[in-house]
């Protein structure tokens with residue numbers, strides 16, 4: 001038997017954090033209706049800090065809870081379809097899917113039924129409560145908003161092969177924090193659920209189900225070897241697992257970055273979805289209530305949470321888009337990709353997590369405020385603040401990563417960030433190290449970097465990461481220092 005350690009919050013597994021108790025509501029596929037939104041807002045007001053956080057798995061978190069949530073309230077949430085009726089499986093990681101499933105003009109398959117089927121399977125099979133709470137599954141429908149690059153244990157990514165849609169199977173293997181690796185296995189859509197059940201069963205056969213200390217799937221796969229693991233999966237199936245043949249070609253769909261923000265047409269004629277920016281994934285309860293009302297009045301009463309920590313308002317008829325936008329503005333919300341907050345990411349930081357060196361959220365918001373009237377971006381730059389190397393808020397690479405550290409200086413300990421840019425040749429976790437900067441000097445440094453990017457990029461399509469990768473770190477520093485001098489002379 002193999003063993004490891006896991007501990008994750010859920011609606012019925014409230015967890016203490018620095019700022020009070022943390023309750024996480026698992027929302028399969030991130031899809032909510034307006035009634036559920038109202039109930040969540042009420043609880044966040046009554047028990048929590050008057051806001052909720054959308055997480056990078058499209059869950060909702062209520063923080064700053066200082067007294068337990070009443071059992072009657074939990075029952076009410078269950079009746080509304082929030083939180084599992086089988087509380088034993090409630091802490092298992094949320095099922096991730098393309099947030100535009102079913103409305104995406106480019107998708108190959110609507111993944112919502114797969115999410116529902118796997119969620120039902122988990123709830124109906126009590127032995128799955130022994131899964132690691134971090135057992136994570138993702139269905140990507142091959143649409144415009146891709147999620148297959150997110151870190152998950154198991155990924156089903158839709159592809160088109162000779163005119164037919166299949167799922168490619170990805171499995172977490174190798175080092176921690178990497179996206180699942182393509183196994184080469186191609187599954188007819190109807191085989192997806194049996195394969196998923198078999199993958200879970202093999203995992204359970206190799207761990208100590210009674211232990212609180214569960215290994216990650218990746219560790220079990222690494223220990224057995226990917227081929228052996230898949231052979232054991234095969235033994236549990238009534239059909240062969242087949243790989244992509246040499247002659248078959250699959251069509252890779254190109255996801256368009258940042259279509260989770262802004263106003264976009266749906267596959268349904270004359271309907272649009274609006275991707276709303278939430279600074280650091282946080283939304284005040286009065287804003288949730290306002291969005292729920294807009295969803296009911298103008299759309300289908302549906303709101304979707306995305307793994308990029310924002311919200312989609314869907315099914316809005318074209319003639320109402322401008323009205324909805326102005327009503328959102330009155331709530332203090334907008335849909336603009338040029339909003340620096342659209343791709344600003346921070347983990348809980350010092351206020352919410354004992355492991356954090358810095359106040360990541362506070363520093364990120366201060367940076368956004370500083371940049372607001374100084375730099376206008378026409379394409380998003382993803383800036384990720386992490387309070388320690390665990391990188392909870394964003395596992396995938398960002399344009400600029402800021403890792404919280406403290407350093408000893410003459411006058412004592414100073415808090416700041418190690419700045420990383422672009423991608424490292426050795427594929428290190430955060431990219432190429434740029435320099436250490438104190439919290440106080442961080443906003444001006446990022447301002448210089450963004451201004452240099454805007455003036456020196458090859459064209460409007462060049463991302464910050466691509467731009468940074470064209471230079472040695474020493475050259476980048478020279479460019480930024482020169483811009484600083486020029487600015488001072490102006």
Ligand code: SF4
Nearest residue numbers: 347353356387388392
């Ligand atoms: S990245 Fe580190 S500091 Fe931030 S929430 Fe995770 S464990 Fe805490």
